[in-house]
Amino acid sequence: MSTQAxxxxxxxxxxxxxxxxGREVGAGDRLIYLDNAATSQTPDPVIDAVSEYYRGYNSNVHRGIHHLSEEASIAYEEAHDRLAEFVGASGGREELVFTKNTTEALNLVAHAWGLRELGPGDNVVMTEMEHHSSLVTWQQIAKRTGAEVRYVRVDGDGHLDTDHARELVDEDTEMVSTVHVSNVLGTMTPVAELAGLAHEHGSHIFVDGAQAVPHRPVDVEELGVDFYAFSGHKMCGPTGIGCLYGRADLLAAMEPFMYGGGMVRKVTFEETTWNDVPWKFEAGTPLIAEGIALAEAADYLEDVGLDSIDRHEHELTEYAMGRLEEFDDLEIYGPPRGEERTGVVSFNLENVHAHDLASIMNDHAVAIRPGDHCTQPLHDSMGITASARASFYLYNTKAEVDALIEAIDDARQLFA
Amino acid sequence: MSAGRDMYRQQILDHYKNPRNYGELDDPTFSHVGENPLCGDEIRVEVKLDEDDETIEYAAFTGDGCAISQASASMLTDELRGLTLKELAALDREDVTDLLGVDVSPMRVKCAVLSEKVAQDGAAIYEGEKEVDVTKTE
Incomplete structure (x- = not known):
């Protein structure tokens, strides 16, 4: 594994x-932030990038002639190239659209591509561990177009049943849409294998990389995917900005998702022609400060080293799972310790509801997340309504894992 | 302020672990169900009215969910005994949090008030004043 080096x-x-x-929460304890799968914290260089934009060159992009607009336009446009490079897209901005988040990227493709390409007899194949962002989107687009949705099984240890995927993907499959990393189980899906399977059947593949891109090196061309989406706020960037990678030929052939200013070339009272990719998909004044700051986040993560981040999270996760296994009344979901999984650990303590557990942990200044994590069907299939989820990132420490364990033990004693 | 451990005073844990009035009635006058999507709490409240068709003789509940929702259902069903439907309708959020005897954190209030809202909606449906399929607190 490259992480060894x-x-x-x-x-x-x-x-x-x-x-x-450095802040304190509650009764004056130092914050222990273990809710990184929901949103990551923001480093100074990214906060500074937002501040510098508003203090130094805030203006609208693409159309201004004046000095500030030129500076903003160049920074904003180059941010696309930077994010494309960050995920290995050699086409630069022609393959990288800024969206609000992963959800909007999914909706963009589902509407702009799906509404035109899907019809009765077609099917979309997903996995049982999809986030609602893709599950609900394709489910509803399928209803509108008469297409069918199919779900690849996830086994009891959180592995994707690739044999089942081979059964489900057929000549009528138009899209395979999968998470790269499960936001509940920490499972890595075999994206390259699924991409090969989709393409063998003349289908396309969309990958929700929201839980992958922040944590490990991702190369969309090596994976061989057609579309790949991720969110800025989970990778040390600002909220409100995300990315859609799409193969240049696919994006060029697609109709727009939203209409308005900036995405047009020529407008008459009767007709409109479209601007080039990515602007064709960025109607209205875009998220300028956020896009520029996201490029700064990409720089930050690369300076630290994504291989190193991956390795650090792996070690923390192994340590956390080992300590969680000390409790015989605690069930951990997802692949067992020792297997490839990411820094997401979901669990339930017997007789303590996940929300009660999270409330007590909050009293220890430990921030975790209880609930269904936008995966209700997955939780239903696991026979639970909620789980508690701790998720690690580059700034977390073993001492923080120890604090997590202490807080869990406190909850156990309270409810014993 | 920290509402975590304080929110789980002995009384609440006692009602959670040993719920009062838990189970289904043989002859409820009305019965209604509700959910709190936040925690996935589900509560069914059943009420038996006196012959005056106005005073609550006794109430029971079934369901599962977080400690706050279950303990408040346990306490509320105790409290309902002897109340009139009018008095039930007049209960508000503070009445429930007073019963619990703790400051419920803002995010968890919907857990605390679930059983109260279910009982109130059940009564309103019985009296023909409202049509609700499943009560939700959001």
């Missing part, structure tokens, strides 16, 4: 880049 992280130095990690 990576440098260990200097976590203490990294933590100094994140001012929020």
């Amino acid at each position: 990576s440098e260990p992280l200097d976590v203490e130095r990294i933590r100094r880049d994140f001012p929020i990690l």
Whole structure:
């Protein structure tokens, strides 16, 4: 594994880049932030990029002639190239659209591509561990077009049943839409294998990479995918900005998703022609500060080293799972320790509802997330209504894992 | 302020672990169900009215969910005994949090008030004042 060659992280130095990690919560305890799968914290260089934009060159992009607009336009447009490069898209901005988040990227493709390409007799294949962002989107687009949705099984240990995928994907499959990493189970799906399967059947593949891109190197061309989406706020970037990678020929052939200013070339009272990709898909004044700051987040993560981040999270997760296994009344979901999985650990403590557990952990200044994590069908299939989820990132430490364990033990004793 | 451990005073844990009035009635006058999507809590409240068709003789509940929702259902069904439907309708959020005896954190209030809303909707449906399929607190 490439992670073996990576440098260990200097976590203490990294933590100094994140001012929020110094704050106290509740009764004056230092925040222990283990809700990174929901949103990550923001380092100074990214906060500074937003601040510098508003203090120095805030203006609208693409159409201004004046100095500020030129600076903003160049920074905003180059941010697309930077994010394309970050995920290995050699086409630069022609393959990288800024969206609000992963959900909007999914909706963009589902509407702009799906409404035209899907029809009765066609099917879309997903996995049982899809986030609602893709599950609900394709489910509803399928209803509108008469297409069928199919779900690849996930086994009891959180592995995707690839034999089942081979049964489901057929000549009528128009899209395979899968998470790269499950936001509940931490499972890595075999994306390259699924891409091969989709293409063998003349289908396309969309990958929800929201839980992958922040945590490990991702190369969309190596994976061989057609579409790939991720969110800025989970990768040390601002909220409100996300990315859609799409193969250049696919994006060029697609109709727009939203209409308005900036996405047009020629407009008459009767007709309109479209601007080039990505602007064709970015109607209205875009998220300028956010896009520029997201490029800064990509720089930050690469400076730290994504291989090193991956390795650090792997070690923390192994350590956390080992400690969680000390409790015989605690069930961990997803692939067992030792297997490839990411820094997401979901669990339930016997007799303690996940929301009660999270409330008690909050009293220990430990931020975790209880609930269905936008995967209700997955939770239904696991026979539970909710789970507690701890998720790690580059700034978390073993001492914080120990605090998590102490907080869980406190809840156990309270409910014993 | 920290509402975590404080929110789980002994009384609440006692009602959660040993719920009062838990089960189904043989002869409920009305019965209604509700959900709190936040925690996935589900509660069914059943009420038996006196012959005056106005005073609650006794109430029971079934369901599962977080400690706050289950303990408040346990306490509320105790409290309902002897109340009139008018008095039930007049209960508000504070009455429930007073019963619990703790400051419920803002995010969890919907857990605390679920059984109260279910009982109120059940009564309103019985009296023909409302049509609700499943009560939700969001």
